[in-house]
Amino acid sequence: MTDPAPQPAEEREAPAPRIRPLDIFLAFTQISLSGFGGVMFWARHVLVERRRWLTDREFVETLAMGQMLPGPNIFNLGLMMGYRHAGLPGAFAAMAGFMGWPFLIVIGIGMLYARYEHLVLVQQALSGMSSAAVGLLITNGVKMASILPRHWRPWLFTLLAFAGVGVLRWPLIGVLGVLAPFAVAAAWKRTR
DSSP, X not given: OOOOOOOOTXXXXXXXXXXOHHHHHHHHHHHXXXXXXXXXXXXXXXXXXXXXXXXXXXXXXXXXXXXXXXXXXXXXXXXXXXXXXXXXXXXXXXXXXHHHHHHHHHHHHHHHHHHHTTOHHHHHHHHHHHHHHXXXXXXXXXXXXXXXXXXXXXXXXHHHHHIXXXXXOXXXXXXXHHHHHHHHHHHHHHHO
């Protein structure tokens, strides 16, 4: 009897490392405390680049799955990643890390803003923070797009969605409702 042929390295999947729920809690606390105006950049930075719990491809695939589920996509990513590496305690740790401190901070900031919203310095600070958040969002989008296969169809659907929602101000749900079936059909056709 002969041994089966060895699998190429890209087909073999290494077992996921066992990560403690406390580590997951701390990682998602760091992500949520770092991200003002969006945490996707920080989630990728912490989970892929610093801790190496996910590869770039795993991050993009898990994020895509998180976008299909109800709720915030990064929150869903955290639940799936936490559950994958530490079971139910890991999922709860990701949720608590992601929601705990930011909840308390937002309550405190809201109380401060109600008192000092009329100050010019406060208004300028908020304007500057929103510009930084846009820059982080664009940077993260470019990094994530760099690992995706080079095909013209996804870019076409991206431009159509941007034109519909960003330029024409059509409702997001309507634009996605029209574009999604065509995008799925195009992806399905390409894989056949």
